[in-house]
Amino acid sequence: MELIDVYYAYPGSVWALKGVNLRLEKGKKVAILGPNGAGKSTLLFHFIGLLKPKKGAVYYEGSKVEYTKAFLKTWRQKVGLVFQDPDAQMFAGSVFQEVSFGPMNLGLQEDEVRNRVLKALETMGIDELKYRPAHFLSYGQKKKVAIASVLAMNPDALVFDEPTAYLDPRSSAELVEMMEKLYRLGKQIVISTHDVDLAFSFADWIVVMKDGKVLAQGNPLEIFTDDELIGESGLEKPFMVKIGDLLKKRGLLKGSFPRDFKQLASMLESDGGD
Numbered sequence: 001m002e003l004i005d006v007y008y009a010y011p012g013s014v015w016a017l018k019g020v021n022l023r024l025e026k027g028k029k030v031a032i033l034g035p036n037g038a039g040k041s042t043l044l045f046h047f048i049g050l051l052k053p054k055k056g057a058v059y060y061e062g063s064k065v066e067y068t069k070a071f072l073k074t075w076r077q078k079v080g081l082v083f084q085d086p087d088a089q090m091f092a093g094s095v096f097q098e099v100s101f102g103p104m105n106l107g108l109q110e111d112e113v114r115n116r117v118l119k120a121l122e123t124m125g126i127d128e129l130k131y132r133p134a135h136f137l138s139y140g141q142k143k144k145v146a147i148a149s150v151l152a153m154n155p156d157a158l159v160f161d162e163p164t165a166y167l168d169p170r171s172s173a174e175l176v177e178m179m180e181k182l183y184r185l186g187k188q189i190v191i192s193t194h195d196v197d198l199a200f201s202f203a204d205w206i207v208v209m210k211d212g213k214v215l216a217q218g219n220p221l222e223i224f225t226d227d228e229l230i231g232e233s234g235l236e237k238p239f240m241v242k243i244g245d246l247l248k249k250r251g252l253l254k255g256s257f258p259r260d261f262k263q264l265a266s267m268l269e270s271d272g273g274d
């Protein structure tokens with residue numbers, strides 16, 4: 001996926017994207033990071049053609065995106081967006097109906113639809129919810145249903161807008177584990193977030209956005225050890241980088257920064273790592 005000099009303004013509003021140039025490499029877990037209002041959601045909507053650039057162009061697998069019904073239909077099978085608010089993705093009926101909606105619209109045979117739905121529910125660990133009305137589920141359950149709906153389309157890439165927003169710590173950790181699993185299954189994963197801790201522990205490529213522009217991109221360490229960039233972006237350093245800095249200054253930690261608490265504990269146990 002590639003965006004070349006993309007500008008977008010909502011009707012009657014200011015520019016939300018101001019010349020975004022960005023290429024998303026396959027095989028990387030990408031986090032689009034930026035403060036509120038930076039343009040992250042607007043950018044994500046361009047990844048599946050929900051919004052069309054006012055200027056500039058979007059390319060998918062080398063082809064310039066066309067905003068025709070046929071192109072969008074094929075494109076949206078390959079790239080699935082999980083909205084921040086799962087209700088934005090729900091129609092009506094049972095979880096089963098909900099998840100079958102996309103594959104049914106592709107015109108697949110009933111057996112194939114059923115297989116895809118059951119597989120998606122199983123991957124998300126929500127098989128037992130299949131006959132429940134989707135609207136009465138908890139927020140965390142709805143989130144899983146929304147992801148299952150996207151998975152049932154069998155996409156190559158999944159894009160998550162603020163995946164852990166409003167989830168409790170346990171559900172958050174479960175969702176991150178799920179995204180890791182999907183990545184291991186060969187899916188391209190892109191998330192948008194303002195959570196620097198999530199970006200640092202999860203992503204291996206970070207795109208920093210501010211005020212409708214890409215301020216910088218790079219691997220997590222490059223990004224989060226650049227004090228000037230952190231200051232300019234309005235973001236904070238992740239907790240693990242702060243604590244890593246402190247432990248390094250005291251000579252208690254050598255080598256790389258821990259990505260999460262588990263790594264920190266094992267580095268300290270092995271005498272500060274190497």
Ligand SMILES: Nc1ncnc2c1ncn2[C@@H]1O[C@H](COP(=O)(O)OP(=O)(O)OP(=O)(O)O)[C@@H](O)[C@H]1O
Pocket residue numbers: 010011013015016034035036037038039040041042043194
């Ligand atoms: N539907 C809309 N109509 C008008 N302006 C909008 C609309 N949606 C977003 N904007 C504006 O576009 C800009 C970018 O918003 P966007 O939601 O893309 O940012 P974001 O980085 O995803 O923010 P957040 O983290 O708060 O979700 C903001 O100035 C916002 O006010």
